[in-house]
Amino acid sequence: MFDKITPRSEDYSKWYTQVIRQAEMADYTPVRGCMVVRPYGYALWENVKEQLDIRFKATGHQNAAFPLFIPMSFIEKEAEHVEGFKPELAIVTHGGGKKLEEPLVVRPTSETIIGYMYSQWIQSYRDLPVLINQWANVVRWELRPRLFLRTTEFFWQEGHTAHATHEEAMEETLRILDIYTDFAVNEAAIPVIPGRKSDSEKFPGALTSYTIEAMMGDKRALQAGTSHDLGQNFAKVFDIQYLDANQKQQHCWTTSWGVSTRMIGAIIMAHGDDQGLVLPPRLAPTQLVIVPIVPKNNDAAKQVVSKTVDAICETLGDIRYHVDDRYEYSPGWRFNEWELKGAPLRIEIGPRDIENEQVVFARRDIPGKEGKTFVPIANVAETATQLLDTIQADMLKRATEFRDANTSEAENYDSFKEIVENGFARAWWCGNAECEDKVKEETQATIRCIPMVQPDSDGACIVCGMQAKEITIFARAY
């Protein structure tokens, strides 16, 4: 641990991987493209899961577990779906010592197998809606893996719902988009832009895909969650039908939606600095680290400090705290480690502080002396609670300001090209795939989303100059 971390300005990609590995969030494995999520990273993921799960359950969803394996013929049933996923499949050809009659795919996503089960379970309109989510691992073969962002195996939740009408399915799709936005903004402190995907960027098999798009520290975009209106595409292919109140057979309308361990990558890149991670208090595994400091080999001092620390801990209630009393490591070493690990708040406490009946608070998000304050010992719990809220709010504010400072309206195609070199461009787009392709080819920027919030007026397409009804976010993306 504690090799020097490459500054972000020097090599952002190197910084990213070094921070993750040195903070022991995750590691590469001998299985090409697959990662280990180590305990510290997994604790963050557990907090992400918990906050999303609460929101899913509050809106009537239930969890379940569908099979890891999918018969190859299922994947092949929906034309766009197979085209989109076939190149990325991992295929089981042998089981129990024998060659299988039909190869099994390790699920890249579960619309097909879940669609089949829904066709068995749904009979009547009374069975609708079906609102199921699963927390699962999925596999998409990855040639250029990057921890959390693109790994062959990754972890996610995938919601799959079935409805009686298209209207209800659309409501569900957007309800989930709202949940994702709310989670990203209020838990992860990432000011995402919710919007619609262009046809070329939508989920293979969807009618319409929605997304939340975030700006990373290098000003590139990252898709942090998606929600799909699948229309009747999968219902028709898998024969998901119900008898309506008039005794007529109807096809269901389905949706699917997911957030993955990519969200961890988003949190790292939206907030991290050259010292390492900066975790939002609401999701941080350790919100507050307490570092007791005593002169070497002074057991009396150690006892006094330890007693005060114990007394402080008793007052901390729900705060997720950790006492780092590894006296064999210097205070500076321990500070560094917790800065690397992104604990939002640190308390330093030594014998002289105790004499003065105070401790030092250090904010992770404000480096150096500016982020430090003396706080009376009696006020530690109250101050910690307040500061954690302040840090959470300040992190969102900072990320929002950063995003806004690096987002510009493109007046013409020349300025557009400059903007997407170094940030998000807001530009009118006519809706034509040719204009989209031209942008991609000439600038490597893609349409990240067509934001839900649109101006009242029309405009002229940034590429072809034709009438355009919607403002669109273009950016280079992960």
Add this chain to the structure above:
Amino acid sequence: MFDKITPRSEDYSKWYTQVIRQAEMADYTPVRGCMVVRPYGYALWENVKEQLDIRFKATGHQNAAFPLFIPMSFIEKEAEHVEGFKPELAIVTHGGGKKLEEPLVVRPTSETIIGYMYSQWIQSYRDLPVLINQWANVVRWELRPRLFLRTTEFFWQEGHTAHATHEEAMEETLRILDIYTDFAVNEAAIPVIPGRKSDSEKFPGALTSYTIEAMMGDKRALQAGTSHDLGQNFAKVFDIQYLDANQKQQHCWTTSWGVSTRMIGAIIMAHGDDQGLVLPPRLAPTQLVIVPIVPKNNDAAKQVVSKTVDAICETLGDIRYHVDDRYEYSPGWRFNEWELKGAPLRIEIGPRDIENEQVVFARRDIPGKEGKTFVPIANVAETATQLLDTIQADMLKRATEFRDANTSEAENYDSFKEIVENGFARAWWCGNAECEDKVKEETQATIRCIPMVQPDSDGACIVCGMQAKEITIFARAY
């Protein structure tokens, strides 16, 4: 739903599958041997997970996620391990459109890949112990699948720890055995017998395996959790070494331990009756179901009842309750459904009850009138809390009495053969594999465990008559 359930006495195996499918706990899928855990079953599994997870974390363990895939060569490194698992492997031969240079195994268990990662992470005695658990899916090819008991894919937790000394590793192995026992007895109301496995039944690659063994409703045994002292076997094969305080390289001592979705099967079979599931209150997804009853098309009555039900719900605090106000179904139909689903406690409430300021409580574990009591509306919450505790205690008591009534000390080999026809036999065993094999061949009974609690005396082996030091539990098993 509500095809008639086969009585247990007629066909236990049929009863088991029908209850699971009709209660919508789980279902078979078109993927041979793989199940879907449906929302009601998954909610039970979530409660199992939560209670185990609390215990793991309270004893210093952390969660993580290791890869689904394991290189074939890793599995082959430990001789017993490969011999045990090779016949059950699912093998990925193609990924990303290409044939793989080395096939990947879908993990049947993770000692090998985790052992490799530990060899990378552990350097010094300061890094020990490593105490990691993962909640994961695993795959073992299954020719005769049964829901929850034997499925090709199943869900479990697998703990993997590394220690500096054998003593510490043994302590860990037994600490986990205690946790499993505590969970089974106090949460699942299953009076398991903790004990040691015979050599022929131990985990492939372990030095010693420990188990908790439960008696099912048909008097057969079910292994409900295992904890393994792996000695230095995996540490040597995967080179998990640490520098001790004297600067000497030492191999670690490792353990592994797991509880799986089999536990759900154990809960179903330990407590279920001919009406369906009987779930222990501490784990039941719905602890209390409230069934309001009103005359048909009487909206005024419906309003009065609904208002009282709302008022009752407000008082229920932490109780996991559900109001089944599907008036389109008759009260009897709704009672049946919740009996099938095993909700521990039911409240029936209609207009006349409200006039009398009372409700009817019905206990799931005591069928018919005997399990019913009138309770004043003002006392509902208090009574429900008390009754849930009573039901939990009574279920454990009943299961314990059942087990004890069907467990006998074998005086000689003839009586032994009779006992294992229909229950658990406690018998002296000399420790010789030949005697074990003979029993298995002649009676189909196996050694379930050598209980941790042993008499002070010695005895004569039930098979060969030679001196035997340990009493052993023999039974036919799942």
